[in-house]
Amino acid sequence: MQEASANLWIADVVHTSDISHFLDFKGKGMLAKYAPAGWERFRPEFKDADGFYTVLRGTPYVIAINTQKVAKADAPKRWKDLLDPKWKGKLVHAHPGYSGVVVTGMTGLLGAFGWDYYAALAKNNPLVVQSAEDPPMKVSGGEAWVGAAGEYNFYRAIKKGNPMEIIFPEEGVPFVSSANAIMARAPHPNAARVFTDFLFGKEAQQILVDDGLYVPNEEVTYAKDKRPLREIKVLRAEPEEVLKRNEEIKARFRELFGV
């Protein structure tokens, strides 16, 4: 945005973790229409109907526990379980002001439970952290016993051997989509298209999958311990909704949590 307002067109391709940014960009005419090779066979929820952007990677917003601190029997099974006073002082929550992942996650949960959920959560005094990547770190180290984040962050840490376990709450999970697009005034449009095709091709998509992400290209092979996409119950958070509720979420979070 900063570069655009200065009339600087340096970037060819843009990718952020927050899909609502792309609605904004599209509205301002900053994107070029392009469907990467194989687009027709992509999963429909990863595509923009107008063809200006395509979701490159997605991850469900889930809970994880520290297995050294929390016994399997005591683990939360639902989002509502996090409101139990036994988790007081043991939760971590990332701040929506710094991350689109968190805004999307909160939009999904707000759609299902409303602001009463967060008012109750605030009573459990969660540790508020700046980065969306911080909850996995806090839970790994045991500073928090339970936290929510994009699943692939937990997945990566667990693969290294950190003592955590992912939980898909019964009510369903928001799905965080991160999109990719070509800039309307890209200095190298052809290279941009070739690169985009590569990003959505089997090889690059497999790399993303190995990292724990979900991708639009169906030719990839997911690890055995990953829950298949069709089995995930999704709490829908449409990009338009995320964009619309952005300011409200930050303002009310500040009211409830103080920062």
Added chain:
Amino acid sequence: MTSGADRVSRGLDLTPAVWLLNAAVLGVLVVAPLAILVHASVWTPEGLSFANFFAAFGRPLYRGPIVNSLVYASVVGVLSVLIGAPMAWLVGRTDLPGKGVIRTLTIGAFVTPSFLGATAWVILAGPNAGLLNAIYRAVTGAESPLVNIFSMPGLIFVTSLYTFPTVFILTGAALTATPPDLEEAARIAGAGRLAVMRDVTLPLAVPAIVGGFILAFLETLVLFGAPAMLALPARFHVMTTQIWAFFHYPPKVEVAAAYAMPLLGVAAGLLWVQRRLIGRRGFTTVGGRGSSPRPVPLGGWRWAAFGGCAVVLACAIVLPYFALLRAALAKAWGLGWTWENLTLRNFRFVLFEYDPTRSAIINTLVLAVVTATLAALLMAGIAYIAHRRLLRGARLLAFLATAPLAVPGIVLSIGLFRAYSQPPLLLYGTIWIIFVAYLTKYLPVAYTACHAAMATVHPDLEDAARILGANRLVAAKDVTLPLLGVGLLSAWLLVFLPSLRELSSSILLFTSRSRVISVVIYTLYEEGLWEAVSSLGILLLGLTLVIVAVAQRFLGKRFLQV
């Protein structure tokens, strides 16, 4: 000195031109981004107005952080002086054991990015899983923790650990430049150690101590890393995290600019206070370096003093870097050190497999060296102009030189971005805009150091040279400059070392070709790769220590005799 007299009658006296050029460069460097910032603060889509100021300060919610910041910065400033000044005296003037180690570790603290130190301290003192708290619980069987780092005292503590080196270096330089004759005289006259320190050494070091407090205060006022880690979980904002909140998508840049304006006022205020305190009092000592001071014997206090320094450095370096090492050598840091968990993989990844690292290391070193050299020379000139009042408006120059320090890195970078992203000055996308950002940001540090150094060189020496026939430029070059020696070196250090860890400007202005080490560390952190973050943090420390050791070998003891 006679050689100067021989040269004098030839050629033009370039003196005024040099001073004007010096002032002009300063003007451009500082005024351009600040002017853009001021303009941004009053700009709205409907025209110029104070709407942004109302938006910024209208709500009590936004005023709270101002108070928090002032308290935070003041206490850190005071603590930094209380820690840094005595340590400088102990290392520079007494027979303290282990001086080399203490100096080296203090420099290590100087190059540690504050957010890295803060994160390490979370691992040490987080209320639930902090290592220190775990030990405390195991020993005493208590339920609640010994310390909770997520608090204002915790934030103040951690920040002071990485800010005291500034005062240490400044005070050390002042002490080294002060010949021991006055202290010797006092001792001969019968004054005890404490009396000498209190009545002779301390007053002479006052300009440096005051300068150090101001630098520590302003540096803390605009710090972002540590507050983001510690204040947010403690549920309070300081001005910098609040400004960052204004940048949340969609960014309200103009409101952020308005919000940052009072900081400039604070800088002006502090400069005025500095002038009142130091002003016309005589701190100069004729002659510059005399004999090396005889170390003050500490007697029974030797090991107690060493213990005090050791505690400080344990908190700043030993404990946090131990926490980092724990992660750097671990496959999964959450498991701690077990035989199965040990690995060198993270270092290998960071050094050889992760692309940005190598270019980042080169960029960082080049930037730090060039910025430090240019800043020291430029500010020596400005400090000279201000001291000798060579130009009208010398005080304005002094203010301009100090102003950037009061502007948070992120806000300054906005101004810089807008100033240098259009032709003919299209610097954005290259390493040069980051260079300009560093230069602008560290001018105040260099200026304060040079200003304090200038205070110790009496104009009489220069005047003597001029009476003999040298023009002012020659006199400055041949007489004052060498006498400033140690002071200039400390100014150079005070810019070089923090440049290695600078984050708040770099993070906004970097592109894929112009990364620096701190940016790489931070982006690795944002990707949740804590093991890699720790490895790179330790490598940064190692790199710095190597540089310092090499410099010491080549420049001799003078390099670190501060």
